[in-house]
Amino acid sequence: MALLSALRRACICNALIFFTVCFAGDRFVSFELEYTYVTKSPLGVPQQVIAVNGQFPGPVLNVTTNDNVMVNVRNRLDEDLLVTWPGIHMWRSSWQDGVHGTNCPIQAKWNWTYQFQVKDQIGSFFYFPSLLMQRASGGFGSFIITNRPVISLPFGFPDGDIVMLIGDWYTKSHKALREDLDNGKELGMPDGVLINGKGPYRYNSSLVPDGIDHETINVEPGKTYRVRVHNVGVSTCLNFRIQNHNLLLAETEGTYTSQQNYTSLDIHVGQSYTFLVTMDQNASSDYYVVASPRLVNQSVWEKVTGVAVLHYSNSKGKASGPLPDPPNDFYDKSYVINQALSIRQNVSASGARPNPQGSFHYGSVNVTDIYILKSVPPVTIDRKRRATYNGISFVYPDTPMRLSDIYHVPGDYKLDFPNKPMNRPPKMDKSLISGTYKGFIEIVLQNNDTVVQSFHMDGYSFFVVGMGYGEWTENNRGSYNRWDAISRCTTQVFAGGWTAILVSLDNVGVWNLRTENLDRWYLGQETFMRIINPEDTSNKTENPVPDNVLYCGALSSMQKQQKTSSAVVHGSSDLMLSMMLLSAASIYILH
Missing domain, CATH: 2.60.40.420 (Cupredoxins -  blue copper proteins)
Structure with a gap:
């Protein structure tokens, strides 16, 4: 027994030294991303673009299903920065989402470390800066999640x-x-x-x-x-x-x-x-x-x-x-x-786990809520040109929403987003959708704008069950694909048409719903869905506030000044060490 204990202690030490864990723990991978300006001439005209680690586009980030990922972002721009990871589910942790409504910005010359697990995911995604139209100047790169070797591909291994x-x-x-x-x-x-x-x-x-x-x-x-x-x-x-x-x-x-x-x-x-x-x-x-x-x-x-x-x-x-x-x-x-x-899911293939993707019979689940999000051409609100969903142009609260909840900041946002278009003048507001954990909702995206749009929902994949032209009616449900509709995080909505999606609300947090068209997004065509588990009194369905969380707005006084040297941000190494210790300790207990 003494020898076994010694071996266990040695295994934990080795895990800390080599940033891996012994036995069957999910591995840790870490990346450094430095955001800077460089001069390029992609169309023959010299211009300032946003590079990542000196590269334009940024480096490809390769991880494997279930990896614990840590990404230290160094902001060497002259303005605030957040990096978002669309399509990465960020299970139970909208703290890592990287959009303005959920995170305080990384100030110029500051660093911040994202930490999340790519739990039960595979596939091709990309990362990009989410603030201030920055994606129009670069800062993006591919994010690839490779399947574990124990799960076979539904095609021959590529060359x-x-x-x-x-x-x-x-x-x-x-x-x-x-x-x-x-x-x-x-x-x-x-x-x-x-x-x-x-x-x-x-x-x-x-x-x-x-x-x-x-x-x-x-x-x-x-x-x-x-x-x-x-x-x-x-x-x-x-x-x-x-x-x-x-x-x-x-x-x-x-x-x-x-x-x-x-x-x-x-x-x-x-x-x-x-x-x-x-x-x-x-x-x-x-x-x-x-x-x-x-x-x-x-x-x-x-x-x-x-x-x-x-x-x-x-x-x-x-x-x-x-x-x-x-x-x-x-x-x-x-x-x-x-x-x-014609793009449908392969219901006989295994994804990240050894069971077919189609084993979740979404078409037979009862819908608990229905939302119709209607977009129109930009309108003038308070002498400003704005874009809207259901007549509301979103305005960011001073304090990110979940931080407002945790620290009881009053009046920072409202849970009164209308579930259908309202017959009233458009307005700017801090209005959110209230969602309940384990709900199953239908969202109809009605695009009465003059341009085709992309709709995205952070923290989730949804089933694209129907599309058409004209105004959506309840009769259109008869054309829905209830068996093998594609599950994805971004769908098109054609001008003068509609797209219907079904979403299982299995991820607690505050999640961004937006158009991916940068101009409409910048002008306010977005909202958030606040998904709470009312039965969870011990925070088992949502991760706690991370140790390195940034504070702003009404909580600015809680933020400690960061060092602006080129060294890794204070706390990043400690975060890695802490996560390694926790993982190693849990493995020690299990064995």
Whole structure:
């Protein structure tokens, strides 16, 4: 027994030394992300962009299902910063969500360490700065959760991984774009589309000036690659395609999909997709990779096209000729909806756990609440141009909502968000939706704006059960997919149309509901859902306030001044050590 105890103590010591835990504990991984400005010329014009660790786009963060993740963010910008992780469920911990309503900002020259577990998740996601339109200048990168080896993939293991971040781009800085919105202006047409932070290949000498650096993707003939594509742009839906190659859709935002081939796929702002692409073409030349705007006037937006090059190792020449065509659906409004609804979950595949994804029969669960969120073109409220849901343009409370709850800050927000559009003048307000733990809700997104939008819900995935044009009515429920609808965190809502989603409220906290279109988001088209477990008196369904929480607003006096040196923020190392000790101790007890 003494020998066994000694071995246990030695195992715990080794865990602390090597930042792993013995026996069967979930591992810890840590990252350092430093946000700075650098000068780049992605469209041939020198401009200030936001880099992460000196890179634009930022580094890929690779983790494995159930990892405990710690990300120390160093803010070397000249303004506040928060980094958000859309699609990462942040179980029981909206403290780590990285949006203004849940976290106090990381001030300039300060650091802060995010700590969360990617519990029971797989898939392709991305991170980005959530404040002040900063994503329009960069600061984004891919976040990949790889399945554990004990869970088999529903496809052959790929020969390699390719990450592609696509998005519309302005040569104006995010500060200038923000100023335009503050002055009541529209952002207007972007200046181009970037692929992995680079401008278009010179496929057309009149549309693309000389000297622009483009992305080249090197591949081997006959091999199959997992291609992860994220739309990290400002507000434009992009059609993604690879000349002469099929895109076998395999996963989107944490859900394995029913596998089917597409020649091209519309990827809306904030969405992520994983394709399997086999290099089965001859190598007489390189091939175009294209990301072009959709649902806009194509003749006017012709130059706003992202083009990269797919280069076989035995290629005999450069890509040439016209770009592969986008969908020809000008007279077919149903095409985009049919394509969106063709994306369904693979109900026979295992995700992060050894059971089929479709084992949760969402279609037979009783709905406990219904919310209709209606958006319209921006309106003037108190002489300011604002965007709304149900006539309310959200205004951030001075103190993040859960901190207000914990420390009893009075009057910081209200739980009176209307569950349907109201016949009254629009207003700015701090109004939240009240949700109950284990509820099962239906949200109808009614887009009466003139532009296609993306809707996102932090902390959750939801089932996209229906889409259509016109005003939603209760009769539309008869068309819902109640068996294999895709489960994801970001869905499109077409202009003049609706999208219906079903959500199981299994994650306590305060979670952001928003449009991913940066201009509408900045103008207030968002709210939050406060989900509380009234039966939980011992906080088993929500993590406590983290030790390193930042304080602001009515609680500013509780915040200690941080050191502004380049060293890791005070507390980050202690946090890592504390988590390692807790994990090791729990394992010691269990054994």
